[in-house]
Amino acid sequence: MSTSLELLDFVETQKVELYSDLRALQLESGKSLSPVEVAYETYGTLNSEGTNGVLICHALTANSHAAGRYATNGKTPGWWDGLIGPGKALDTNKYFVVCPNILGSCYGTTGPTSVNPVTGRAYRLSFPQLTVRDIVRVQKQLLDFLGIQKLAAACGSSLGGMQVLEWGIMYPDFCEALIPISTAARQPAWCIALNAATRSAITSDPEWKNGDYTDQPAGGLALARMIGMISYRSPKEFETRFGRNRRDPSGFAYDPDNLFQVESYLRHQGDKLVKRFDANTYVYLSRATDFHDVTWGRGLLRDVLGSITSKTLCIGVSSDVRYPKQYQHEIVQFVPDSKYAEINSIHGHDAFLIEFEQLNRMIKGFLQRGY
Amino acid sequence: MSTSLELLDFVETQKVELYSDLRALQLESGKSLSPVEVAYETYGTLNSEGTNGVLICHALTANSHAAGRYATNGKTPGWWDGLIGPGKALDTNKYFVVCPNILGSCYGTTGPTSVNPVTGRAYRLSFPQLTVRDIVRVQKQLLDFLGIQKLAAACGSSLGGMQVLEWGIMYPDFCEALIPISTAARQPAWCIALNAATRSAITSDPEWKNGDYTDQPAGGLALARMIGMISYRSPKEFETRFGRNRRDPSGFAYDPDNLFQVESYLRHQGDKLVKRFDANTYVYLSRATDFHDVTWGRGLLRDVLGSITSKTLCIGVSSDVRYPKQYQHEIVQFVPDSKYAEINSIHGHDAFLIEFEQLNRMIKGFLQRGY
Numbered sequence: 001m002s003t004s005l006e007l008l009d010f011v012e013t014q015k016v017e018l019y020s021d022l023r024a025l026q027l028e029s030g031k032s033l034s035p036v037e038v039a040y041e042t043y044g045t046l047n048s049e050g051t052n053g054v055l056i057c058h059a060l061t062a063n064s065h066a067a068g069r070y071a072t073n074g075k076t077p078g079w080w081d082g083l084i085g086p087g088k089a090l091d092t093n094k095y096f097v098v099c100p101n102i103l104g105s106c107y108g109t110t111g112p113t114s115v116n117p118v119t120g121r122a123y124r125l126s127f128p129q130l131t132v133r134d135i136v137r138v139q140k141q142l143l144d145f146l147g148i149q150k151l152a153a154a155c156g157s158s159l160g161g162m163q164v165l166e167w168g169i170m171y172p173d174f175c176e177a178l179i180p181i182s183t184a185a186r187q188p189a190w191c192i193a194l195n196a197a198t199r200s201a202i203t204s205d206p207e208w209k210n211g212d213y214t215d216q217p218a219g220g221l222a223l224a225r226m227i228g229m230i231s232y233r234s235p236k237e238f239e240t241r242f243g244r245n246r247r248d249p250s251g252f253a254y255d256p257d258n259l260f261q262v263e264s265y266l267r268h269q270g271d272k273l274v275k276r277f278d279a280n281t282y283v284y285l286s287r288a289t290d291f292h293d294v295t296w297g298r299g300l301l302r303d304v305l306g307s308i309t310s311k312t313l314c315i316g317v318s319s320d321v322r323y324p325k326q327y328q329h330e331i332v333q334f335v336p337d338s339k340y341a342e343i344n345s346i347h348g349h350d351a352f353l354i355e356f357e358q359l360n361r362m363i364k365g366f367l368q369r370g371y
Numbered sequence: 372m373s374t375s376l377e378l379l380d381f382v383e384t385q386k387v388e389l390y391s392d393l394r395a396l397q398l399e400s401g402k403s404l405s406p407v408e409v410a411y412e413t414y415g416t417l418n419s420e421g422t423n424g425v426l427i428c429h430a431l432t433a434n435s436h437a438a439g440r441y442a443t444n445g446k447t448p449g450w451w452d453g454l455i456g457p458g459k460a461l462d463t464n465k466y467f468v469v470c471p472n473i474l475g476s477c478y479g480t481t482g483p484t485s486v487n488p489v490t491g492r493a494y495r496l497s498f499p500q501l502t503v504r505d506i507v508r509v510q511k512q513l514l515d516f517l518g519i520q521k522l523a524a525a526c527g528s529s530l531g532g533m534q535v536l537e538w539g540i541m542y543p544d545f546c547e548a549l550i551p552i553s554t555a556a557r558q559p560a561w562c563i564a565l566n567a568a569t570r571s572a573i574t575s576d577p578e579w580k581n582g583d584y585t586d587q588p589a590g591g592l593a594l595a596r597m598i599g600m601i602s603y604r605s606p607k608e609f610e611t612r613f614g615r616n617r618r619d620p621s622g623f624a625y626d627p628d629n630l631f632q633v634e635s636y637l638r639h640q641g642d643k644l645v646k647r648f649d650a651n652t653y654v655y656l657s658r659a660t661d662f663h664d665v666t667w668g669r670g671l672l673r674d675v676l677g678s679i680t681s682k683t684l685c686i687g688v689s690s691d692v693r694y695p696k697q698y699q700h701e702i703v704q705f706v707p708d709s710k711y712a713e714i715n716s717i718h719g720h721d722a723f724l725i726e727f728e729q730l731n732r733m734i735k736g737f738l739q740r741g742y
Contacts, residue, residue: 028625029625129625129626129627186615187615188609188610189606189610189613189614189615189631189633190605190606190609190610192609192615192631192633192634193597193601193609193633193637194601196597196630196631196633196634196637196638197594197597197598197601197637200593200594200597200638201572201594204576204590204591204593204594205575219575222571222575223568223571223572223575226564226567226568226571227568227598229564230561230564230565230568234561235559235561235695238559238560238561238563238564239559239560239561242560243560244557244558244560244563244664253662253667253668254399254400254500254502254662255500256500256658259567262560262563262567263564266564266567266568267567267571270571287627290631291624291625297624321692324606
C-alpha cells in the first residue's frame with residue numbers, strides 16, 4: 001500500500017447501481033425499492049484479503065465527501081478530513097476507507113429527490129419510509145460490491161453512530177471494531193421532540209405543498225436548521241462565542257432590527273442549509289432517526305447490545321445536550337467488549353466535526369492498541 | 372383581616388387606566404405610551420399602613436389570574452392558586468396579593484392588540500418595543516394607585532423572575548423580600564437562540580402578514596410553542612412520560628402518521644396556545660425577555676446585583692435546561708442578603724407551575740423565618 005498524500009488530495013465521488021429489478025431492496029417497512037444508486041468515496045487501497053476496510057457512516061445532512069479535495073472546486077476538504085488520511089487515525093496508508101452517502105439522502109444515493117423509474121418523476125413523498133437498518137443493509141451491499149470481506153472498523157456520529165450500532169447487531173462478525181460517537185441505542189424522547197419541531201417547520205411552510213414544491217420551502221427548512229443548531233451546539237459555546245453581542249455593537253440596544261449575533265448566526269446557518277439540502281429528504285431522514293431503536297422487534301436492550309461481539313469505543317462529548325453521556329454509558333453498560341471515551345469540548349453535539357486532535361488520539365490509540 | 376376561603380374562591384379581574392395624556396409612560400426605548408390600561412387581580416386585604424402587599428410577576432404567556440376562581444366559567448383556578456390563599460405560602464389572611472397582567476401582554480393590559488387612541492386601530496407592530504424595566508415601571512404605578520407603600524415580597528418565575536430582579540434594583544427600598552425563580556440576571560445566549568427560533572416561526576408564517584393578520588398565524592404560533600415547550604420541560608420528563616410511545620400503540624412502527632406521543636403532545640400544546648394567545652404579543656414579549664440585562668446602562672454585574680438590599684430567596688429547578696442553576700448561583704453570588712434554594716423536580720423550567728408542595732415550604736419558611 002502506497003497511498004500518498006497527493007493521491008488523497010484529489011478524490012472523486014463514485015456511483016454504483018445496486019438492487020436490480022430481480023433483487024429489489026426489501027425495506028423494514030415491508031416495501032421494496034429498485035434500483036438503488038449509491039454515491040460513495042473511497043480513500044486508500046483495499047488489501048488482497050479484503051480485510052482493511054473502514055466504513056464511515058455519516059449524519060443527517062452530510063454526504064459521501066468525508067475526506068480529501070476534489071480536483072475541481074477543491075477548496076473544501078471532506079467533513080472528516082481531519083481524521084482520514086496518511087498518518088491520521090483512519091490512516092489511508094493502512095486502511096481502505098469508504099464513505100457512502102446514506103439511503104434516502106440527496107447527495108447521489110437514491111432518495112426522495114431521485115427519479116422513480118416507474119413514473120419517470122421524482123419520488124418525493126411517494127418514497128418509502130426508510131430506517132437506519134435499511135441504510136445499513138444498503139451499505140453492506142456496497143461493501144460486498146467493493147470486495148470488502150471484513151471491516152477493520154465502522155465509525156460515525158449521531159445518526160451515523162446509530163448506523164454503527166446496527167452494524168454490530170445486524171452483521172456481528174463483519175466489524176472488528178465499532179466507534180459509535182454522540183449517539184444512543186434508542187432515539188430519546190427529547191430528540192424526537194426536537195425533530196418533530198423541525199418537521200413541523202418544514203411541513204407547515206405553504207411552499208412545501210405536501211412535498212410537491214418546485215422551489216424549496218426555504219423558510220421552513222431554514223427554521224428547521226435553526227431549531228437543530230440550538231441542540232447541535234452547546235449553551236456554553238453560544239455564551240462564549242456570542243454572549244449578548246449585537247450585529248451592530250454601537251447600535252441601539254432596544255432596536256429589534258439590531259439582531260443579537262446568535263440570532264444572525266442561526267439565520268445564516270438556516271440559509272446555508274437551504275442552498276445545499278432538500279426539505280423532503282430532511283423529513284425522511286429525521287424520521288429514520290426517530291425510528292431508531294436497536295431493540296425494536298428483537299428483545300431487551302441488554303440482550304440486543306449484549307449480542308455485539310466487536311470491540312467498541314463509544315465516544316461522547318462533555319457538552320452534548322442532544323445525546324448526553326448517559327446514552328453512551330447505556331451502550332457501554334451492555335456491549336460486552338466496550339469502553340467509553342469523552343471529548344472535552346464546549347462545541348456540544350457537533351464536536352465530532354471540530355475536535356479532531358482529541359478524536360485522532362482516541363481513535364488511533366483504540367485501533368492500534370485497543371483501549 | 373378576615374379573608375376567608377370563600378372570598379378567594381370567587382375573584383374578579385379589575386382594570387385601571389394609568390398614564391394619562393399629561394403624564395405618558397416614558398419607555399426605555401425613548402418612546403412614550405398613553406394611556407396604559409392595566410388588568411390585575413388582588414387577593415386578601417391591604418393593611419392600613421399599606422405594607423403587606425405581595426406582587427406576583429407573571430411569565431411570557433400568563434395573565435393576571437394567579438389565584439382563585441371566577442364566579443362564572445370558574446372551573447380553572449389561577450395559575451399559582453397552589454401558592455396563594457388562606458394558609459398557603461402567600462397567605463391571603465396576611466398579605467394583600469396583587470397580580471397585574473404585564474405591559475405588552477394581551478390579557479387586558481395595553482399591548483400590541485390594544486387600540487391606539489390616535490389611530491383608532493390596533494397597535495400591532497406600531498406598538499413600541501418594551502423592556503422588563505418598562506413592565507416594572509407600570510407595576511409600580513399600579514401599586515401606587517392601590518396605596519401600597521411597601522411590598523412584603525415580589526415573586527415570579529422566568530420572565531417574572533427578571534421583573535423581580537429589576538424591582539430590587541429600580542426600587543431598592545420598596546421590597547422587603549425578593550423571590551426570583553428559574554431566571555437569570557441577563558438573558559443567556561442559548562435562550563436568545565431559542566426565542567429567535569420561536570420568533571422566526573411566527574414571522575415566517577405567511578399568515579402573519581407583517582403583523583397585520585386577521586386570523587392568527589396559527590401554524591407559526593403553534594410551532595413557536597412547540598419549540599418553547601421543548602425547553603420548558605426536561606429531557607427526563609419527556610423520557611419518563613412519553614418515552615418512545617406511539618399514539619396508536621398497536622399501530623405500525625414505521626408508519627410516519629402513527630405519531631410519537633411526544634409529537635402529539637407538542638402539537639396539542641401548540642394548538643392550545645393559538646386559542647389563547649396573540650402572535651404579535653408573543654414576538655414583543657419574547658424580545659423583551661431577550662433584552663433583559665440588569666447591567667445594561669448601569670455597570671458591572673457585581674455592583675448592580677450588589678445594590679439590591681432586599682432579602683432574596685433565589686429558587687432554581689434541578690432539571691431546568693433553560694435557566695440551569697448556574698444562573699441562579701450567579702445572582703446569589705452578588706446579591707448581598709440572598710440564598711439559593713432548589714426545587715427537586717423532573718419538570719424542568721415549568722416546575723414553578725407544578726411543584727407547589729416544595730414551593731410552599733420554601734417560600735413560607737423564607738417569609739416567616741428568613742432563610
